Amino acid sequence: MNTSVFFQGGTLVVQRDDEQDPLPAPFKFIKGRWRCEGYHYRELMPVLREQGIRDNVRRWKPLDLVLQETREPHDYQVEALAAWDEAGRCGSIILPTGAGKTFVAIQAIQRVKRSTVVVAPTIDLLHQWYARLVNAFGIEVGVYYGGEKKILPLTITTYHSAGDLMAEWGNAFKLIIFDEVHHLPAPSWGEAALMAPAPLRLGLTATYPEAHEQDNGRWRVDELIGPI
Incomplete structure (x- = not known):
C-alpha cells in the first residue's frame, strides 16, 4: 500500500483502512486515521520510513540568505x-x-x-x-x-x-x-x-x-x- 504521513491542523496523520497494523506511540487511531501532535515529527520520521511510509509533511523551502551585518560573534x-x-x-x-x-x-x-x-x-x-x-x-x-x-x-x-x-x-x-x-x-x-x-x-x-x-x-x- 502506498501510504504517506501528512500534516493537518497541527497533527501528523497517516491514513489506513483499519488499526490492525499499528503505528508506534504517540500515534492514536481516531476515525480511521492515525494521529499525533506535530512536534513528534523528528523522532517518528525514521521509524515511519522503515515502515515504507512516505514523508508528505515537509513544505519548507531553501532561504537564499546573505548576512548584511559584518560584525563577528563573541x-x-x-x-x-x-x-x-x-x-x-x-x-x-x-x-x-x-x-x-x-x-x-x-x-x-x-x-x-x-x-x-x-x-x-x-x-x-x-x-x-x-x-x-x-x-x-x-x-x-x-x-x-x-x-x-x-x-x-x-x-x-x-x-x-x-x-x-x-x-x-x-x-x-x-x-x-x-x-x-x-x-x-x-x-x-x-x-x-x-x-x-x-x-x-x-x-x-x-x-x-x-x-x-x-x-x-x-x-x-x-x-x-x-x-x-
Whole structure:
C-alpha cells in the first residue's frame, strides 16, 4: 500500500483502512486515521520510513540568505551556537539581557538557510525582530498577528497568534525560534511548539524556568524545544 504521513491542523496523520497494523506511540487511531501532535515529527520520521511510509509533511523551502551585518560573534556566542549544533540544532540558549540573543538567532537562521518562523511574546518585540531581520538579511519578512497575516519563508509571529499559524502553516517552517522561551510552559502559549513539525528548534531566554516552574505549567520547555 502506498501510504504517506501528512500534516493537518497541527497533527501528523497517516491514513489506513483499519488499526490492525499499528503505528508506534504517540500515534492514536481516531476515525480511521492515525494521529499525533506535530512536534513528534523528528523522532517518528525514521521509524515511519522503515515502515515504507512516505514523508508528505515537509513544505519548507531553501532561504537564499546573505548576512548584511559584518560584525563577528563573541566567543560565548560562537560556543552557544556550537552547543546548539551538537544537540542536533534543538535546544535553548541562555544568555543575560543585552548579551546578543537576537544576534545568535540571526546566526542560526543563516546556518540553517531554510524557512524559519520566530515567535515573540509581544507585538513590540515582534516589531523589533522585524527590523533586525530585515536589516540582517535585506529580504522581505512576513508577519502574522491580529489583522496582519503575510506568510513568507521568514516570518515572525506572537505567542498569541502562533497557534493559528501552526495549525494551518506549521509544516512550512523547518526552524522555529521562541524568544523569551521561559513563557512556553504557560497555558496555551506552548500550543505552537506542540503543533509545529519543525525538526529544528531554538529557544532564547535570560531566565530559563526552574524544574518546578515547568512542572506547574502545561508543557516542559526541554521536551518541546530540547536541552539547554
